[in-house]
Amino acid sequence: MVQDLLSAQGLRMDGRRHNELRQIQCKLGVLESELFTHKNRCDGSAYMLHGNTKVIASISGPKHPSKSSGKKDESFIFNVRVKFATFSKNGERQKVLKNSKKLGEIEINLKNIFKSVILVEKYEKSQLDLNIEVLQHDGGSEICTIVNTATLALIDAGICMKEYVCACTASLTNDGLALLDVSHLEEICGGPTLTIAALPRIGDHEQSVAFIELSQKFYLKDLNKIFDCCQLGCEKIRTILDEAIRGNAYEHVNSDLTSN
């Protein structure tokens, strides 16, 4: 039987309540562009620690398409590369994803998610490279943290987007209560995991979903509950990202003022 994910006191195994995120720390502009050669130039970067998952994302571009990359007729070239650091595995957890099928899947998913959000028409005939490095991963559907970090990096690089893309997971207890932001431990204890990447709000519109993934089957009647929980999580994450971005901007303005 599936282990109880929630105690009688309403706490999860790591001490969170059902609707609480794991800790998230993030920072923009972590990689100094000067350090990079012209070829590997970095126009924006971000770092995120989400639970025990650590991700760095960097953006190079927009720039002229390099000869080697992409097809010529493509008006906007968007390359995504995901790398798991060899030291990234935590304890006995999953094998490091290296050129595996799963890695390719993550890259394709990222590509599709962000192509639908970036204002592509502004970047005709240019190329954008997104590089992701997972320094440490702790389950909880690593694509979540990757998406969130990538959003920050894109904003740091000044790329025009319709809205922040926020990703979040949710699971379900035996009693049918939705759990926000699944940890690795909860994942291996057997609950189903739903992952969505959403655009929390565009003007007055409702949330729209850019990506959805299910780890296993569950009853259709529970889908709404678990989906709502994910959406709530995305909104919470948006607030966190927003604060980080504004904080970062404020810092820049301040430092600009003092230097002037």
Next chain:
Amino acid sequence: MLTNKVFLRKNKRGNVLKIIREHYLRTDLWCGSRCCVICPHEKHDLILSENPTSRSALIKEPHYLLLDTNVILDQIDIFEEDVLSNVIVVQTVIDEVKHRSTGVYKRLRDILSNPARSFYTFVNEHHRDTYIEREPKESSNDRNDRAIRKAAIWYQNHLNKSLKETNKSKVKVILLTDDADNRRKANDEGIEAYTVENYVKSLTEFPHLQDKLCLKEYANDSGKLPVYPPHLTVVQMHDGIKSGKFYQGSFMASRENFLEGNVNVECFEKFVLIQGRESLNRAIDGDTVCVEVLPESDWSSPSDVVLEDNEADPVDENVEVNEDEKILKESASNKKEKQTTGRIIGIIKRKWRQYCGILKPNEVQGSARHIFIPADRKIPRVRIETRQAEKLYNQRIIVAIDQWPRHSRYPQGHFVRILGPLGDKETENEVLLIEHDVPHSKFSQEVLNCLPSLPWIISEQDYKERVDLRNITICSVDPPGCTDIDDALHSRLLPNGNIEVGVHIADVSHFIRPGTAMDKEAALRATTVYLVDKRIDMVPELLSSNLCSLRGNVERFAFSCVWEMDKDANIVKTKFHKSVIESKAALTYEEAQIIIDDKNKNDDIAKSLRQLNQLAKILKRRRIEKGALVLASPEIRFHIDSETNDPIEVQAKQLRETNSMVEEFMLLANVSVAEKIEKEFPEYAMLRRHPTPPQANFDPLIKAVQHQGFDIDTSSGKALATSLDNIEKDDNPYFNTMLRILATRCMLQAVYFISGTLTRPEFFHYGLAAPIYTHFTSPIRRYADIIVHRLLASCIGADSNYQDLLDKTKNSLLCNNLNYRNRMAQYAGRASVALNTHLFFRNRTEEVEGYVLFVRKNALQILIPKYGLEGTIYLTGKHTNSAVNFIYNEENQSQQCGSVIFHSFDPVIVRLSLDSTNIQHEKLTFELLKPYIEGFSIQLSDKMDIDNAPQEQSSDATKRKSKESQPSKKLSKKKKSK
């Protein structure tokens, strides 16, 4: 606030891994006390009372108790009593209990979830002020003890602060721990700490609570000589087993001989025999033990003597009781065939449970030390201490074993509770349920919460999702008084001349959703248990007798299996779907039979039943041609007095054509469903198989028949079936039935299994001669059927799949439980029949016809068809005082005395009476009346005419019954399939 827990863990390859887990600390966890003015409690969080007045002579001030882990593990019986309240249990303790004993954990959770008990769970492990890190070199036990003390200190400070603000009197926090070191440390840190024993003994108002104290702590009377050799340590056992020096196995005590037992070691074909007190070395039935095999010169053979522990003076430990051991040695040594013999050198895992039994009166007046005699003969007597012995005599009580030290002949335990007066029907039912490990407590609130709310209404959506069969003439046929109707049938003529036959099964899986509390409970219970006068439901009554039960003239959900058949009962097409039905009549077997036989009846029901009956006959013939066995077991039914609940009449069950009609279609449905789910889920289908018995099993049958001048072919099921059909004896009409009874005893148990765990030929069902079989037709009373329903629903897209449904390992474990519970339910049913038979024979004797079933060396085994009873007439040995000499002929299995010779199957007349000398184990006595043997048989009563004896001799009660024709309760339900 966040802290990371870092673990170092070795993996299988021996690499050390560092595991980091997040561990959040909170500031929103409250103390749960009504005297607190600091925490912003919600009302339902306030568990601990404002003024916890002390009832202990040790502590004057009002106080809360805080428990450590071992206190709960050892003394859960104390806490289950509704005496102690205002108790704080911290998370550290709960986690440790959960880790160390699931049984105690479950009981603890029941206490914690009952607000009336005032037990508060404090989540210290996630509280910012009470979480502590394990220090370098600190053992995890020490760390946990420290965490518990930390919580106690926090509570004390927290309460003091609150009380200071309100100027109330002080509330103390008292730590209960049996660990002296922990108590000392607590005292150093300013926390009062006591042992449970001291605390419980100081509760002067509740002297009886002391009886429930676990005796572990104060059992070490020194100065006594050890009775038993020491047990090896875990490491020694482990190394020994690894090197092949020792073996691991489960210990099975002998029922007949308290100084003998067997160990089932996997790598040996035969059991390892254990004889004598020292070799048994404190193993108790069911324990997993470590055994050492003796050198072949010391091997022995199982003794055939019955030895009961009849020690006269239980209080005196030092009396040498070697008499029994001597008898055992003698009886074992003069045998030829030796068996692997061993001795037990250590216990790997105890399988102690709570035991029913009685208290043996102690000759020493006023002594607190007593001996408890368990009802189960395989369990040794238990030494307990109680101050209320007077109250416990003539009561059935429950006792738990605490430990078995070397110097004590008997294990030591403590009194748990009273079941009720000895001989009382309710009490005896309770005893047999406990002894057969039948979960029979009321359904918990958590389970009842899973029930649909009433009135239950079928929605438009339901009609849309199901096939509407409400206008089809469906009816059910069951035993009288059946309230859990899980099947209904219909048949009708199709335009193309074929016949449509439908089997409709209660859609229980619609109500019992996977993973819910109700689902877990049903999976645990595995089956409904039928006692003679009581039914222990697998699912709550609202479902079993109402919403799921396919009663007449109400709309119900069903899972239907519908065939198109030609006139010769060949299946043309099979389909499965969920449906809504409305049964037009809930008939008994008798009513259905009357409708079929009544030529004047020609309505839809009659037509449908006749059609079904006709097809069933073809199906049955075909099945028997294929080699299915028609076996027999003497089944009886009690007529129960509705006022006194005592059995007043016993009747052999009657079988009608309609019984077999229903059975045929159930078998057919089960086979059809088995094929379907196995095809769809070749790895994960839950099926039922009946293994072919090894030829050696048939030896007693073959021997018995040979002496009657017949040959029996047991080489295959088909051959056996044919043989059984052809052997008849004109002068003994019961002969064939007895043969079938004997054949049944040669069979193995049918079991559930998961298709992916065995090969296709192993799926075979021997008794039914079916290559594949499952259980689909009784989901109200069998859990296997619920799983099969879910699998089938998933096949046809009627319901979604879930992860555990397709988990081979989990479901194999589930099968083990189902098989175990089924076996136990069967034993419990038989024990219930025996109990009622005994009640029936109280204060009455009866002279009845019987037959010799087996001839033994010192006895005759007698079968009484009228009561389905079996018993023994002892010819020689300590059970009979007769001086008559019988001559046993092993070659042709006979006993001779003068001109009288007994063979198997010979008719006899015996007198039955109840022997109540052993109050725990009443037994029926069989005495020989006819044939008459001078000096052995008892005298016939004068007026009796032997040939009509059974009917004439029926007692007053029976006569009264027939006159008044009282309504009788009949809950027992004939199983429709094997």
